[in-house]
Amino acid sequence: MEIRKLELGPGIRLTAVSSDKFKSSRFSVSMLSSLDSETVNAHALIPRVLLRGSKFRRNLTEISRYSDELFGLNVSSLSRKYGEKHGVGLAASFTDAIYLPEGYVAKIIDFIFELLLQPATKGGLFLPEYVESEKSKHIEALKSIKNNKELLAYFNFLSSMFEGETYAINHHGDIEGCEKLNYISLSKAYKKLLTFSKVELFYCGSLSSDELMFRLMMPLAGLPRAKRIGIPETNILYAPPREDINFCFEKADTTQGIVYLGFRIGEYFKTADLASLRVFNTFFGSSISSRLFKNIREKLSLCYEIYSSYDRFKGSFFIFAGIDFDKFELAKNAILTEIQAVADGEFSDEELNMAKKVAYSDLLSVLDSPGKLESFFLAMNLSGKDAQPHEFAAACMEVGREDIINIASSLRLDTVYFMTSEENK
Known part of the structure; x- marks a missing residue:
């Protein structure tokens, strides 16, 4: 497996993973910009509209027919959040070059850029019917969040904890903002996005990086670029912005308490x-051998599910628990007790070694999936890191007790969120 990172133009970076171990290849184009309430709705909608038709294949029927001709090419839209950056674009999965007739990978790459750079337009603007159709679907998807109480709680929790910070913005957008979009405003936003965004290209497949660069020369020539392209870094607060802990209690039609x-x-x-x-994170709450799972769920039976996560870009750590409504105080206090116990070094080497092995195994599994490789390298690129999965895995095995103690000791509780039932007092 050969991995190369190459600068192909102003604000354009290619990460090429050349390997013949996969039957399917992956190619993606991610356009990165600042997460901004003024642009987030347009940016989230643009990839969906791009998939509706191109200059040469004007509708979904023609796109589907051509995708079948390319041996089952699948192209999907992207909208992802990296701290306070927003990444949108297109991702394609397709049969690897080894199993395709000669020249077909070039056709696939050309088609992806056709969708990206030559959308179906009239008078230089998106087709109104495509914009309204995709806008309607996107609004329905946003409305459906209200029916997914765990997801609703998550977004409301983020809004409360990061109030006044860019990070609070939902990268999928919001209903009110999406409703205001039209084919003219979306067309303007699309042209600005192409010109001023940073572009991350990713490829995983059997082509060499030199072959890939040759295939990309013509498509990239059509990508407009500003002379200076820069995105502000994520603003990190090392301590809560408030003197007191932020408590947020919300009532909803839910059968389970969400913390x-x-x-x-x-x-x-x-x-x-x-x-x-x-x-x-693995040691404390993201695996079945973690402290939260073993002690809070299994030993104390205080929750139905529990796990932790963190945002490497924002410097934040999160704990989720699904509980009975009357277990809120018990669960909250038990979680905080676990953090203090770890900060005091009250854990065994066996627990730590198990977490290191799980983290090691999870990272090595990245090497078995083009999709996981894409997520890994894009996150690494945006973190300013250059490690490969096996190097990151090896580094995990070197983590010591003091590292775990220092992280637990450094955590500062910012927000406690609880979604309970409408009947619960």
């Missing part, structure tokens, strides 16, 4: 290494 605890990782994050954070 979120949000922490700022604190001073440790100023010099944090990603391997230590990965192992700490």
Whole structure:
């Protein structure tokens, strides 16, 4: 497996993973910009509209027919959040070049850029019927969040914890903002996005990076670029912005209580290494051998499900728990007790070693999936890191007790969120 990272133009980076071990290849184009309430709705909608038709294949029927001719090419839209950056674009999965007739990979790459750079337009603007159709579907998807109480609680928790910060913005957008879009405003936003965004290209397949670069020369020539392209870095708060803990209680039509605890990782994050954070999260709450799972769920039976996660870009740590309504105080206090116990070093080497092995195994599994490789390298690129999965995995095995203790000691509780039933007092 050969991995190369290449600058192909102003603000354009290619990560090429050349390997003949996969039967399917992956190619993606991610356009990165600042997460902004003024642009988030347009940026989230643009990839959906791009998939409706191109200059040469004007509708879904023609796109589907041509995708079948390309041996089952599948192209999907992307909208992802990286701290306070928004990444949107297109991702394609297709039969690897080894199993395709000669020249077909070039056709596939050309078609992806056809969708991206030559959409179906009239008078230089998106077709109104396509914009209204995709806008309607997107609004329905946003409305459906209200029926998914766990997802609704998550977004409301983020809005409360990060109130006044860019991070609070939902990268899928919001109903009110999406309703205001039309084919003219979306066309303008699309042209600005192409010109001013940073572009991350990813490829995983049997082509060499030199072959791929040759295939990309013509398509990239049609990508408009500003002379200076820059995106502000994510603003990191090492301590909660409020003197007191932020408590947020919400009532909803739910059969299960939903708890979120949000922490700022604190001073440790100023010099944090990603391997230590990965192992700490695995050790504390993201695996079935974790402290939260074993002690809060299994031993104390205080929740139906529980796990932790973290945002490497924002320096934040989150804990989720699904509980009976009357278990809120018990569950919250038990979670905080677990954090303090870890900060005091009350854990065995066996627990830590198990977490290191799980993290190691999870990272090596990245090497078995083109999709996981894409997620891994894009996150690494945006973190300013250059590690490969096996190197990151090896670093996890070097994490020591003091690293775990230091992270737990550095956590600062910012927000406690609880969604309960409308009948619960």
